[in-house]
Amino acid sequence: MxxxxxxxxxxxxxxxxxxxxxxxxxxxxxxxxxxxxxxxxxxxxxxxxxxxxxxxxxxxxxxxxxxxxxxxxxxxxxxxxxxxxxxxxxxxxxxxxxxxxxxxxxxxxxxxxxxxxxxxxxxxxxxxxxxxxxxxxxxxxxxxxxxxxxxxxxxxxxxxxxxxxxxxxxxxxxxxxxxxxxxxxxxxxxxxxxxxxxxxxxxxxxxxxxxxxxxxxxxxEREKGNSIFVLEFLEEEKNVAEVLKGLEKISKIDQISNTTFKITAAGEKETGHQLFKTASKNKWKVSQIYLESNSLENMFLTLTETEKEEGDR
Amino acid sequence: MRQSWVVMKKELSGYLNSAVAYIFFTLFLVVLSFLFFRVYFLVGVVSMNEFFNMIPWIFLLFIPSVTMKSWAEERKSGTMEVLFTMPVRDRDLVLGKFLAGFFFVSIAIALTFIIPFLVSITGNLDMGPVVTSYLGVFLLAAAYIAIGNLVSSFTANQVTAFLVTVVVMFVLMIIGTEPVYSIFPSAIADIVRNFSLSYHFQSIQRGVVDSRDIVYYFSIIFLFLFYNVRSIESRNW
Missing domain, CATH: 3.40.50.300 (P-loop containing nucleotide triphosphate hydrolases)
Structure with a gap:
């Protein structure tokens, strides 16, 4: 080229x-x-x-x-x-x-x-x-x-x-x-x-x-790029947060309701795959897993925001 | 050069495709004829002098209305960016716009040929001064257009372009009139007068084509076109 x-x-x-x-x-x-x-x-x-x-x-x-x-x-x-x-x-x-x-x-x-x-x-x-x-x-x-x-x-x-x-x-x-x-x-x-x-x-x-x-x-797949996944269950499951915490790359877990969790993780494909695997291993009754916000989008925001903070200083 | 021609054609057809062009031609002819014949029949001398005396002042309002848009409109609508990112030299664009304005105004001037024709019916008109005066009119129009286009390149606002052009032209006209140049010390007065558009126009009007007058007009046209190229080059704001 x-x-x-x-x-x-x-x-x-x-x-x-x-x-x-x-x-x-x-x-x-x-x-x-x-x-x-x-x-x-x-x-x-x-x-x-x-x-x-x-x-x-x-x-x-x-x-x-x-x-x-x-x-x-x-x-x-x-x-x-x-x-x-x-x-x-x-x-x-x-x-x-x-x-x-x-x-x-x-x-x-x-x-x-x-x-x-x-x-x-x-x-x-x-x-x-x-x-x-x-x-x-x-x-x-x-x-x-x-x-x-x-x-x-x-x-x-x-x-x-x-x-x-x-x-x-x-x-x-x-x-x-x-x-x-x-x-x-x-x-x-x-x-x-x-x-x-x-x-x-x-x-x-x-x-x-x-x-x-x-x-x-x-x-x-960059570290800075955080994607946010939403995990929804049919009924309340136990120990979800504990199990997920053990996974790699996951940085934050928020419980939104009894059956809904928001997971912040670095990267996109790997984490998605891990979530599916973990869910099936634990036999969770998952109703849906979806990507709420794309890692690129977050990275774009993070990159442009940190720069601004530095500029303000 | 080829591209100046393309720009000229585009600009000229832009002028002629609009109804305003025909209002312009009509108004120009009607206003001039009215102002001229109103006095002509009272005085009763077979001469076009009064007509040519009026022309520079009539141009003062008519020509800025032709040139105000040339660059200001491009700047405002952003089409300047399309124009300047094509493989074309700035001077070709400037020349094209100048020629278009000149041809357009030339049409308006040519329409007034009917006036000396009518005058020659009423009596024995000496055609010599009329012909040289018309040469002066074309040169004056060209100079005005070069000035107007330059002013238009500084702004995105057509009204501003119009008014500033009127002011610049007005100043260049009045410094050639006695009440104005006579306030300068006599050593400078002659120089000031020589810079004016009106002094050289009057000189041509007398029926003698002096090379100094021709050189003056060509220098003015060249100078303003040159600055026009420079002004559009410095677009980095």
């Missing part, structure tokens, strides 16, 4: 406020990277640095091995970008807009590129409509079509499903997954489930710094 995007000690601040601080990471060709962080963590700034919208203060951003400061136009050619809030020329029709983008980008066969992008994004039926009159879901598709029009190697999507309804979210998500099979994708979001649904690797950023960078699988 080869590195397609690289950040090397990149810093960028707005006035005195640092937005991105000494951020370094690499992105392999073909990867789908989830860029996760609370609002204002510096995600969008990082994206603006890759796309060359703004220059980095310190450090270097490489796209396809070349410093983007040296040849910004070359880097931009290989990037498709859907900015945050999906800005569009609302008084143009979809076709006019895509024509304009294609001409600006110097796409060779405009007709073909436009057809294929519109097909992929499912906007063929609205080609002649004015963008301002389209629903938010359709506008988002137009934004995506704009980003993939020139068939870029790298696709950067900043909060692509923000403000959409659940049905539209699923549709856009599937579209991103599909695009991810042939492109390198960076997906920015402050919502974990969105990143989890499509990304191979997650990069968590908080206050301008990277606090975690790993595959989703690995992150879930």
């Amino acid at each position: 080869n590195v397609i995007v690289e950040f090397k000690d990149v810093t960028k601040s707005y006035g005195d406020i640092p937005a991105v601080e000494e951020v370094s990471f690499e992105l392999q060709k073909g990867e789908i990277l989830g860029f996760l962080g609370p609002n204002g963590a510096g995600k969008t700034t990082a994206m603006k640095l890759i796309t060359g919208y703004m220059p980095a203060e310190k450090g270097t951003v490489f796209v396809n091995g070349s410093d983007i400061r040296e040849d910004p136009l070359l880097a931009r050619k290989s990037i498709g970008y859907l900015p945050e809030n999906n800005p569009l020329y609302t008084d143009m029709t979809v076709e006019e807009y895509l024509n304009f983008i294609a001409q600006m980008r110097g796409v060779k066969n405009i007709r073909k590129a436009k057809d294929s992008a519109m097909e992929k994004c499912g906007i063929k039926s609205v080609g002649h409509r004015i963008i301002g009159h389209l629903s938010k879901g359709y506008r988002q598709r137009v934004g995506l079509a704009q980003a993939i029009l020139h068939d870029p190697e790298i696709l950067i999507l900043d909060e692509p499903v923000n403000g959409l309804d659940p049905k539209q979210i699923t549709e856009i998500r599937n579209l991103i997954k599909e695009l991810g099979t042939e492109k390198t994708v960076i997906l920015c979001s402050h919502i974990l489930s969105e990143v989890e649904a499509v990304a191979d690797r997650v990069l968590i950023i908080d206050r301008g710094r990277i606090v975690a960078d790993d595959t989703i699988e690995n992150l879930k």
Whole structure:
């Protein structure tokens, strides 16, 4: 595999406020990277640095091995970008807009590129409509079509499903997954489930710094990531707490009612398996075991919160 | 260059696809004709002088309404980000927007050709000064548009862009009028007057095309377009 995007000690601040601080990471060709962080963590700034919208203060951003400061136009050619809030020329029709983008980008066969992008994004039926009159879901598709029009190697999507309804979210998500099979994708979001649904690797950023960078699988099994299981019994069982305490990785057991327990444990798969095993060994009449909160979600919260506490000190 | 053309086409069709464009053309022609002919028939001299004297002041309100939107709208809606992340040079974008504004205003100016035609019916009109004056009008419009586009690049608010442009244009106009430049010591007064848009416009209006006036307008246009490139480059806030 080869590195397609690289950040090397990149810093960028707005006035005195640092937005991105000494951020370094690499992105392999073909990867789908989830860029996760609370609002204002510096995600969008990082994206603006890759796309060359703004220059980095310190450090270097490489796209396809070349410093983007040296040849910004070359880097931009290989990037498709859907900015945050999906800005569009609302008084143009979809076709006019895509024509304009294609001409600006110097796409060779405009007709073909436009057809294929519109097909992929499912906007063929609205080609002649004015963008301002389209629903938010359709506008988002137009934004995506704009980003993939020139068939870029790298696709950067900043909060692509923000403000959409659940049905539209699923549709856009599937579209991103599909695009991810042939492109390198960076997906920015402050919502974990969105990143989890499509990304191979997650990069968590908080206050301008990277606090975690790993595959989703690995992150879930990390010590810091606590998952919360709920265990419910048909009738009251004895010694549940005592038995569970003996298990590995379980850090906390709360009894919520006579028949319901909440178990906090590090990791996800192992603990789930252990719970099932223990329950059957003790012949407990379990009515259900479920994961109340995902380990990744908790870790995301813990990581971003501890950072804040440190910052407050 | 190819991309300036693409931007120009997009901007121009943006102007022309809106009903406001036609209101603009009509209003421009009607206001000018009314103000001119109202006096013309009273004075009874076959001359277009009054018409060309009015033009800079009429532009003062009309041209900022064309340029106010150029960058401010892009900044406000965020489309600037789409524009600036495409493989395109900033100067091509600036040039494209400038040309679009210039072509649009040129259409409005061309519509007023009917006025000298009507005047020539009423009497013997000397066409020489009219032709050079029109050259001056086009140059003045181009300079105004370069100024207006620069101002528009500083703000996301179209009303602010409009008002500030009016102020800048107004100042550049009045420093060429006697009551204003004469308050400066005589050594400076001439320099001040030379910087004004109106002084050079009057000079062309006399019917003599002096290379200094042409150079002045081209420098103004170049200067403001150059600063426009610089102003959109520094978008790191």
